[in-house]
Amino acid sequence: MAGGKKTMNKAGPAAAHSSHEDVEELKTAIRSHLIYTVGKEAVSATARDWFLAAAHAVRDRVTQGWMPTLNGYYREDSKRVYYLSMEFLIGRTLVNSLINLGLYDAVREALAELGQDFEEVAAWEVEAALGNGGLGRLAACLLDSMATIGVAGFGYGIRYDYGMFTQHIEHGWQVESPENWLRYGNPWEFPRPGVIFPVRFGGRVIHFRDSRGFNCSQWVDAEEVMAMAYDVPVPGFGGKKVNNLRLWSAKSTREFDLKYFNAGNYIEAVRDKNESETLSKVLYPSDMTERGKELRFKQEYFFVAASIQDILSRFRKSHSDWEKLPDKVAIQLNDTHPAMVVAELMRVLVDEHELAWDRAWEITRGCCAYTNHTLLPEALETWSVDLFSRVLPRHLEIVYQLNHEFLQGVRYRHPGDTELLNRVSLIAEGADRRVRMAHLAVIGSHKVNGVAAIHTGLMKSTIFSDFEHLSPGKIINLTNGVTPRRWMLASNPRLSALITQSIGDGWYTDLDQLRKLEAFVDDPAFCAAFVEIKNANKRDVAVMIAQRLGIEVDPTSLFDVQVKRIHEYKRQLLNLLHVVVRYARIRANPLLESQPRTVIIGGKAAPGYHLAKLIIKLVNDISEVVNNDPLVGRRLRLVFLPNYNVSTAELVMPAADLSEQISTAGTEASGTGNMKMAMNGALTIGTWDGANVEICEEVGEENMFLFGLTAQEVARHRVDGYDACAAVRADKELSAALDMIGTGFFSPDEPDRYRALIDTLTVGGDHYLLTADFAQYVAAQERADRTFADPETWTRKAILNVARMGKFSSDRTVAEYARQIWQAL
Known part of the structure; x- marks a missing residue:
């Protein structure tokens, strides 16, 4: 089965009332698609067949709103917003579409009358493997909100044959296998063989004067790959607007070489076809080799x-x-992956449509805007000049010319400041000269935005401080948000139904209305219902953990959840150190009374990221020891959830009591998991980082467990130096925990397995300052224990978290983009 069965309340997730006519029409449509689309009769149909039939029946309803929407945009000559992203982590589509169309109950009843269980049928949907993490989940939320609030929005990305990878755990280690999500087809997409464009690579550039005496450039002798479109309709809530996600698939210009085929050399016959189509084969091909780097570079240009x-x-x-192009077209660059838009739009306008350079540059900047998602210098993409010149020679010329003109302007304003010129140049000089894609995106955009207030402030004062000085006001903040339709209505139907019963359904599209829940914070009946919903969600997760992993967890324990990509700066290791300290305390005093806790960690590590994969192994090694120690009993469990994805998140986040958001201050741009868990009634334990700061401003510091260094204090430690070894020596529990890990307590088969990991915290200088924050983190965890032991206080804080999360709807985020950047509302 594609995924675990998700229990939902019988009424559905706050669905519209279904009429008898709706149910009958849907039954007829599902039966028809079962026969004519799937090619099965009811007597022999499997649950997957019924899913495909139901999905096509629902797609028909989506399409009924799709065509009028697109035709309306033409008729009204709407300004169109194009959101370019390497990732769109849209998850499963069936339930989300049913909620947005108001058909959840109707389809559920139709399937029941056809003898099918809705949960079993829906669970056969394979999650679209079009993304990896927060970047893709944000993009999916923004598409939903654009359709909901009426922005003429279009997504552009790549139709990957395989996702990044499916994560398996073997002997505690992450093992990757291809994520073949298209094995059974994708019922939501519409292939567009008539929408196909050539994309060129390599070749050379010739320069000449045209008949008017103008200098011209022409890119010649390049190899071609064809990009074919696949469209996925994106319905907004209420179904009034249905926007489009267009994904590109690489197709060879030649199917096969008949000469080689007839000679019996079948591999050579299809070599060109196979090489061309690798461009859309897999999300983020490994860049550990030169071939991998080139493939990723080509992949980014291909979709641009x-x-x-x-x-x-x-x-x-x-x-x-x-x-008129900037008046009718807005192009949003989601991170640096689509930054080539700047050079490509210039090339097309100048070389193909013969616009003057200055005019083309003004138009390009008027159309483009760039969203930055990271403060980590190593995460800001750069490409070697050698690779650029070999693959995209004309674009490198354009980058050089743009750089020359930009630096000329800087030089006029700041004569003699060669250090400033070097810092802002599009080209990083050195032995390996590189093109800085973030700099290209910044100068080629009329607006640049961060995704949380602290992140934007740090952008202005650190990585883009020179650009802020050169163009004050160009960098603005637009705090991220998430769609409440998927992350509350779909993922937490029980809580959604209680909220709707209490305050009405206006909150579906106006999340600020959740404030009305504050009136119920002292209502015994509401509080009791709220607690029971959280417990029911936790029981669902306990069942899932038992089924998938064979680990029994106590649903009445505190569910402590950290689910996100595995990375040193996200500090899963800090979480594990706290687990080891709790475990050591129980071992030292078996009669110790402690709040029962289930620690749940999930996330993937990049295949080439050794330390991140070592952290996953450590989670599983500690889990093996702790979960099987009879001294511990039910007081502590540690669980690693393999292959964490959107579907798993939809199950886990509503069950979280404690949301771990513990990145080093100044490293997490925003986070969206922090928003999702808080709006589903979890209390945040976190640092002063990313959107945690703004969540605190909304829900109140007294309703969170904040700790640790501020971004400014982190920066001072980095400048002044930090003695991690001294910090370890000063904290006996930290020292003991590190010794247990480093000397093989959890890895007796290989005592030195984690020595490299421990060294990063001691002799390595502890770049992400786990040891500096450790004592405050443990103290915050103890505050969480004490609060959870007082159910009335905990429930009150949890309800207030839900009630005060209205700001973090992606509807608000999109409205701000539309007004402040796109001018599209």
């Missing part, structure tokens, strides 16, 4: 080039004046 051709083709259907 196809998207720009499509955008301009659509614009030219209604407009001939290029000056």
Whole structure:
């Protein structure tokens, strides 16, 4: 089965009332698709067959709103917003579409009358493997909100044949296997063989004067790959607007070479086809090799080039004046992956449509805007000049010219400041000269935004401080949000039903209305219902853990959840050190009374990230010891959830009591898991980082467990130096925990297994300052224990967290983008 069965309340997730006519129409449609689309009769159909039939029946309903929406955009000559992203982590589509169309109950009843269990049928949907983490989940939320609030929004990405990977755990280690999500087809997509564009690589550039005497450039002798479109409709809540996600798939210009085929050399016959189509084969091919780097570089340009051709083709259907392009087209670059848009749009306007350079540059900057998602210098993409010149020679010329003109302007304003010129240049000089894609995105955009207030402030004062000085006001903040339709209505139907019963359904599209729940914080009946819902969600997760992992957890224990990509800066290791301290305390005093706790960790490590994979192994080694120690009993459990994805998140987040958001201050741009868990009634234990700061401003510091260094204090430690070894020596529990890990207590088969990990915290200087924050973290955990032991106080704080999370709807985020960047509302 595609995923675990998710229990939902019988009424469905706050669905619209279904009429007898709706149910009968849907039954007829599902039966029809079972026969004519799936090719099965009811007597022989499997649950997967019924899912495909139901999905096509629902897709028909989505399409009924899709065509009028797109036609309306043409008729009204709407400004179109194009959101370019390497990731769209949309998760499963069936339940989300049913909620947005108001058909949840109707489809549930139709399937029941056809003799099928809705949960079993829905669980056969394979999650779309179009993303990896927060970047893709944010993109999916923004698409949902654009359709909901009426922005003419279009997503552009890549239709990956395989996702990043499916994560398996073997002997405690992460093992990757291909994520073949398209094995059984994708019922939600519409192939568009008529929408196909050439994308070129390599070749050379020739320069000449045209008949007017103008200098011209032409990119010639390049190899071509075709980009074919696949469209996925994205319905907004209420179904009134249905926008489009267009994904590009690479197709060879030649199916096979008949000469080689007839000679019996079948591998050589299809070599060109196979090499061309690798461009859309897998999300984020490994860049550990030069071939991998080149493939990823080509992949980014592939989807940019196809998207720009499509955008301009659509614009030219209604407009001939290029000056109108910024008035009718907004292009949002989701991180640096699509930054090539700047050079590509310039190339097309100048080389193909013969616009003057300065005019093309003004148009390009008027169309483009860039969202930054990281403060880590190593995460800001750069590409070697050698690779650039070999793969995209004309684009490198354009980058050089843009850089020359930009630096000329800087030089005029700051004569003699060569250090400033070096810092802001698009080219990082050195033995390995590199193109700085973030710098290209910054100068090529009319607006640059961060995704949380602290993140944007740090962008202005650190990585982009020079650009802020050169263009004050260009960098703005637009705090992330998440869609309450998926992350409350779909994922937490029990809580959604209670909220709707209490305050009405206006909160579906106006999350600020959750404030009305504050009136119920002292209502015994509401509080009792709230607690029972949380407990029911926890029981569901306990069943899932038992089924998948064979580990029994106590649903009445505190569910302590950290689910996100595994990375040193996200500090899963800090969480584990606290687990080891709790375990050591129980071992030292078996009669110690302690709050029962279930620690749940989930996330993938990049295949080439050794330390992150070592952290996963450590989670599983500690889990093996702790969960099987009879001294511990039910007081402590540690669980690693393999292959964490959207579907798992939808199950786990509503069950979380404590939300772990413990990154080193100044490293997490925003986070969205912190928002999802808080709006589902979890209390946050976290640092002063990312959106934690703004969540604190909304819900109140007294309703969170905040700890640790501030971003400014972290920066001072980095400048002044930090003695991690002294910090370890000063804290006996920390020292003991590190010794247990480092000397093989949890890895007796290989005592030195974690020596490298421990060294990063001691002799390595502890770059992410776990040891500096450890004592405050443990103290915050003890405050959480004491609060959880007082159910009335905990429940009150949890309800207030839900009630005060209205700011963090992606509807608000999109409205701010539309007004402050896109001018599209």
